[in-house]
Structures are given as C-alpha cells and as structure tokens.
Amino acid sequence: MEYNFQRIERNAKNKWKEQGIYKVNNDSAKPKFYILDMFPYPSGAGLHVGHPLGYIASDIYARYKRMKGFNVLHPMGFDAFGLPAEQYAIETGQHPADTTKKNIARYHEQLDNIGFCYDWDREVWTSDPKYYKWTQWIFLQLFNAYFDRKLNRAIPIDELIATFKTEGNSQYPCPGDDSIHFDTAAWNAYGEKEQQDILMHYRLAFCGYGEVNWCEALGTVLANDEVVNGVSERGGHPVLKKKLRQWYLRITEYADRLLQGLETVDFSEAMKEMQRNWIGKSVGAQISFKIQDTTSNIAVFTTRPDTIFGVDFMVLAPEHDLLAAIATDAQKQKVEDYITYVKSRSERERMAEKKISGCFTGAYAIHPFSGKAIPVWISEYVLAGYGTGAIMAVPCGDERDHKFAQHFNIPITNIIGEKYKGEEAYSEKDFTLVNSDFINGLSPKEAADKVIERMLAEGFGEAKVNFKMRDAAFSRQRYWGEPFPIKWENGIAYPLSEDDLPLELPHVDQYGPGPDGEGPMANIEDWKANHYETNTMPGYAGSSWYFLRFMDPKNKHTFASRAATDYWNQVDIYIGGTEHAVGHLLYSRMWTKALYDLGYIGFDEPFKKLVNQGMIQGSSRIIYRDRESNIFIPFDRIHDEFTLEELQSLGVKSIDGWADGMHVDVNLVDGLELNIEAFKKWRPDFANSKFLLNENGKYLCEAVVEKMSKSKYNVVNPDDIIAQYGADTFRMYEMFLGPLDVSKPWDTKGIEGVHRFLRKFWRLYNDDAKGWLVNDEAATEAELKALHKSIKKIEQDTERFSFNTAVSQFMILVNELSDLNCHKRAILESLVQLICPYAPHIAEELWAQLGKEASVITAEFPQWEEKYVTENSKVYPVAINGKTRTELDFALDASQADIEQIVLANDVVQKWLEGNAPKKIIFVKGKMINIVL
C-alpha cells in the first residue's frame, strides 16, 4: 500500500472531529498545562508559510504534553480589530465586520489544514461584542482605579476620594500633575468638574492631550513609519505635529513592578533586556535653573549631577512650554524657523539624525552654584516626552553634548582633568573631579551624593528616578476598534454602568475621518447625540487579556471565573515573535498586574515562559529586462557582453546594457530557473518579450531574501504545499528548517527530503506491493538501542524546543531501522507514539493499522529505558597538540594509566612523537585524549 497522504490526512481529521478529541475541560485529575500562541490578525492575504512556524511548534509541544499526561489548554482566536480592515473598507466600501469574518473563515480553513489540536469551542474574536464587553469592563476597572505608591499597587479610586474628603492629597502626590495640592477644605469646596479633573490625573486609564502626527490632507493621524521626510508615505502630503485629546494608560506607575516581574519569568535575556531598556529606569537628579532676567525656572533631569560644574550650555526640546517666555526678541525669528523645521520631523528621524542642528534662544540660565551665565539652546535631539524635555549639557562628559559644543563653537569646561583630551567626551566614571568648587577631588559617585544633598538643602534640586517609558496612548481616531464605555457631559467623562455593556460599535456606511481630528464615530448622529466618546481603543486593547478569556470563553457573568483562572493560572508557555517585545507583552503584563491588584485573578505575571520564534522570510526572484529592446537577460549573464549572433537571432541590434529588475512570482520559478511560458501567461504584457539564455539554455533569476509580501510575489501559501506533500510533511519540514528562534528564508526545494523521509517511515510498515509488513518477532539489542536512544534524544529535544534536531533524529532512526530491515511491532508501535506530536495524521493511520481502537492522540508518549542507552565503551579521538590524528576504542571504566600506555604505543602516535617523550597527556574521560609535544 502506498503512502497516500491525502486519504490518510482526510480520514484522520474526520475521526478527530467526530470524536471531539481536542475538547478541553476545566476540571481534570491531571496536572494542567497552558500553551498559547500569539493569536493572529486575520489579514486579507491569508496565512503564508511563515505564520504557522510558531503554531506548529506549540502544537507539537501541546500534543507531547498531552501524551505525557497533562490536561493541556491550547486555544486559538483572532485579534480582529485593526487598521488594515478599516483602510480596506475606505478603499472598497466593504464593511470591516464583513471582511474580517471572511478573513477569519479563510484562516480557519488554513489552520485546520495543518492539523492543529486547538479546542475551537474556546475560540474568541476581539471584535465580537461578547468579547469586547469585557475589554470595556476591564477598561472601566482601570478608569476606576489609581496606583497607590505607598502600597505599590492599584486601588479603587473610591478609596482615594474618601481620603481626599478627610485629609486632602498631601500623602498622595498627583502622578499626572505634581503641582496639584489641596487640603480637605479645598477638596470639599471644589465643584464636580474640578474634582473630576483632579481625579483624572490619578486614574489608571485617563484622558489627556498628546501630540500626534497629523496629516491634514488625509484628515488622519499617522504612525511614525507612515511618515517619511515630513510627508505621508501614502500621497506625500505634509504631516505636522498636532495636539489631540487622547486616552492613556498610566503604565509608568507600574514601571518598577514591570522591572521586578522580569526576575520571576522565564524570558530570554535578550527579551528581558529589551523590556528593561524600554522601561529605561535611570537614577539621577532633577535640578532647577533660573533664567536670567525672567521669572522662569527650567528643570532638567540628569543622571550625572556630579558634572554640574561642567555645564556649558542647556538644551531644550523645541516643543518646550517655556520657550516662548524666554526666547529673546533678537532670536525669536530664528527660533520660530527652527521650530517649523522640527515640526515636520518625526521622532524617529530626530533620533536617527547624525547632522547636528540647533538654535540659540538668546536666553541664559544661571548656574545654581557658581552663578555663571549658561546659554540656552534648542535642538531636535532633545525630546519633549523624555524627562523634563530639557537637559544640562556637559560637553566634556557626554559625546553628544561634545559634538554639539564643537559644532556651535561653545567653549568647553574641563572638569575631568587629564583624562579629557579635548577631542572627544570622557564618559567613564573613573576619575577625580577638578574645576568643580566644593566637589573637587571627589569621585563622581561621592560628588553626586554631595551635590544632591546640597541642592536639597538649598531647595533647587532633588534626587529623582526617571523612566524612559511613557504612558501608553490608548485611543485612536478610528472606527474599527472597541468603543470606550464613556459618556461626556459638561466636559466630564462618565463611565457607563456595567449593565450597559457592551457598548456596541454602531454600523456605519462610510469610514472617513470626522471633523477636527476626530474619528469616524464623530460623523454618527446617534452617537454624538448620546455624547459617547468618539475615539476607539487601539489594537492592543483586546490582545492585552485574551489569554484569560480562553480559560472561560463562554462566561456571561465575568471575563473569566475565578475558579477557571485559578485552575489554568499562568500561561506556561507563550510562543510568538520578538516584534512584540515591548508593545503587547508590556501591556498584557500591566493589565494582568492591575487585575491582580484589584483582586480579580490570583497571579500578576501572565506568561511564565516565553519562547520566541524567528521570521520566515521570502526568497524573491528577480528578472532583468533591457527596456530598449524588451529582452530579458539571465542573471548569470547580466554583466556579459552579448555576441552579435545571439542578438541577431532575437532580431535586435544591440542592448544598452542597463537592465530593469522586476519581481517575478516565485511559483513560476524552479529553483532559479524561470518557466518562461508560465511567465508569459502570468504577464501577457510581456508575451512578446524575448529571453536570452545562458550556456545551459536556461533563464536564471536572481534570488533575494526579504519579507514575504504580496507585492514582492514571493508569498508561498501553505495550502499549496499541503496539497502537494501533505500536512505532516509540511509540519516536519517547517521544524526541520532550522532552530525555532532564528529567521530564515523559505525554500520549497528542501521539502522533498522530509517527504522522502515520511515515505521511508511508511515503508517500515507497508510495502507498495507486498502490503502490511509488521511482524511479531522479538526485537534485537541493536533495534532496541536505536529506538531507545532516539526516544531519549527526541524527548530532550522536544523539551528544549529544538525541533529541528528532533526531526533529524527521526531520520537517523528510520534510516537505521531500514538498514536493519526491522518491521517488528515491538519497535514500530513505540515509533508511532513517538512521531505522533510531529506527524499526527500518519501516526493515526498506522496506529489503526496496528489494530488499536482508540486514537493515537490519547496514547502515551513512549518511555526510554536506561539499560538500552548506556554505552560501555567510547571511541576516543586521539589528538596531538590539539589536532585529531587517530581514534582508539576504550572501555569507559578503563584506567587512565592503561589508556595512556596503549595510546603511546599506537603507530600513528609513535609517528608523530618521532621518538620524543610527550610533555603532557590530557585525558578527559568520555571525551578525548590530547598529547602535548
């Protein structure tokens, strides 16, 4: 019987479906295991072969854990709100709800094709009102809570209000505006509006104002990467900074706990490092500088208060509030021109800029200790959102300040001493301060303490911890997102009552922006009449808590019952790409912490272990055409001179030697060889083009590795691969491609090897002509050894997510069993169980053929036995001066003296010794022998 994967896979899938074999219950005597994929955004393009990489890994692991006796939760859903569906709606008029539904159906089909063991009864869509009811509900919990800095956790805001009534806010500095101070009497005297405005500055979800990239022509807000050189990527319209009303999450209050929490989770060091850097905790001081001839003070944050006497100038962000007040008349025009320039620059461009730019404001600050006048500049490299939006510049100790001073000829004070040579800044801290008044002779560390002490005493500065992380912008002026459960009346935001949730997204017919930078919701009469918030929530709202909903997806009374969240607890393994390192992962960590603080769940980190998968890139094919003559030139001849005969045979006189590259559909190319006829069919506009060939009569394309995308015609659809080779081959090939966590280009050619392997595996059981081969003979020692070593290796590799080496071990084992001509049930039954997580369909078929009633999915993972895997001898490499020259076989319990004697007597060793005695013999038991001459 042949390996008919189409029939086998269809039957297996039907069987599993009929049996509802992937249904997971919330109560079980088995230990629980929760393994989760980052759920996808269902884009219109469907899945390409890169998407399932992580899903296959988690599926293998989930099946493995199940066979190891765990109750495994392995759900899937869709992150279904988002911008692409809305943009598609604007272009085509199709409602996002309809296209999303269609896309999800397609994703479903594709995922099922691959044979994943999801419990689809637990599926969630973030765009489903039954789901986003609870997204809105959690938002209200955040809205109705503040962060108590003394208790270091979220507390219901009602408790804060009670405190304000009896003692004002002296014990509760306002996180949103630290200038707000009031006592009991003042609080009680405030009207509702004033009270609510103050509370807004405390809430964990709050409304404020923030700058965005505003494109007037498109009437919309743009992401940084949609802005190129100050104009919109689409259409090239001007983009300016604009202040808009925005909702935020006060994630900065959780900064310290987000840092500490990293100590308790199993993420890669790189991932933790990225999160730490994003949070960007730095310890230093905030110092206030008086501005000469004004009443203004400018506060700066510095990590180096010890360098206070090296301050030669100050730099403000061009957006700094006090700029208008301090710029002198003489400089005003220049300052305004510079601000205009900066307004057109995205934050990304400003940070990446190598060219130094800036503008003197005409103002001088007064050095708080020395009284020296310090010129105040503005420059784009200082960002308004970081620290106080102003820095004290110490050129001798900071390289960027140094370059700035050199560029604008600002004199540099040396407080470092000899270690500062004048050519570049000295930023190390191993020196003794000079030119620094009362801190002369001190180390930077000692000086910093002393400076802070003195500033505190004199009242113009204090020690301060600063975070690079900013509060998370939580609103979008868009349609396709969760509506905020908020009503505005007289400028006060009133939360809807829980009973009014979900506040459903109204149906609209057009998706264009509303007036004054508002979103499409502002165009809806009913919505406006009800005074509902017109912003919607951003894409990450729904994805910040979906892992909780999977635990209890149908619950109508709460987002997930406490019993369910207590049972499933943390996600044991979370698989996804590193691109979510600082966005989604930080937000969901914060939401989890807030829900924990408010008593809704019993754990404050969502993901116990994080596994990152790499990206599968596309391998594009490029062809080159000479524009003049309409002739295509093969890539291997792109720099050749062409003979007259060749050109004449194509009916042209010459080609100008300059060819245009164009992407060609990778499906029309075999390796690098273009199928010219297929190409002409694909692009009828080139049906009359001529093709030069290389000496083998082929037209070869160039191969370029880049992101898989429709526009580059390099997308490979898993459905096509599965139709040709089957899901089991596809699954194993994706794993065989390389380590899970590295990026690699897709190459369809290599899949043959894995497919051949599965056919070879099949032939251990079935012969095309003779039929069923499995017999009941007793297994030999060699067969048992091969099997048990493989079980051990594959188990270990699966545990450490080294799926590529596990697949290779399957190949080694099947090669060995084929060579041994082994068709014994005693071996082959275990082999089916062993391969089941990797290739479940073929396993199911063979399991049935072996006469098993129950599905192989419910079988156990095979156990390896120590006695079959222990070796009692080892072939040692014998090296001379570290270079292996020969090999010798020794028993593992042989004594070193015996081994040395035999080694030295060996012919090859004798030859290299040339009669001399060795200086040293290194013997590492079980590893190697090295003779040093």
Added chain:
RNA sequence: GCGGGUGUGGUGAAAUUGGUAGACACGCUAGACUUAGGAUCUAGUGCUGCGAGGCUUGGGGGUUCGAGUCCCUCCACCCGCACCA
C-alpha cells in the same frame, strides 16, 4: 542615533557543558534497477594537494594542552523604537 539579534560547505543547518567542526537534509556527480522516472537503491561530495599533509566556523588580536563556543576589537546584515498588529 538608541536597543536587541545573527554571521559555520554551493544551500538549510548540527556541534545542549571549552573537547573529533560540518550530524541530518537539499543540491550536485557517478552507477544500479526500470517501458518510463520528478520512484527506489548504492557510492562520492568543505577547500586545496598525486600524496604525506596543509587550510577552514564574517575580519583581526588574545586566553587555553585544546576555541564555532570565553575575552578584546572591527565589519556586514536583520528586527524594534511608542497610531501596523
């Protein structure tokens, strides 16, 4: 600019702890079988040299009996940088 990652044969890669570099595959070469082969099987395949051997893990330097692995330094490429999700 800042942060993170990756560099090993013609290609994807392996080497889990400092101990035989290139397992397992793709591709290629030769052969067997076959009406046929895009099936299957056998042998070979890092580079170089007739050979003993020499060289080889992005470049350079170091530590070590021994380095792909540790340290220093330089280079190249990929990803993220807050409204893509």
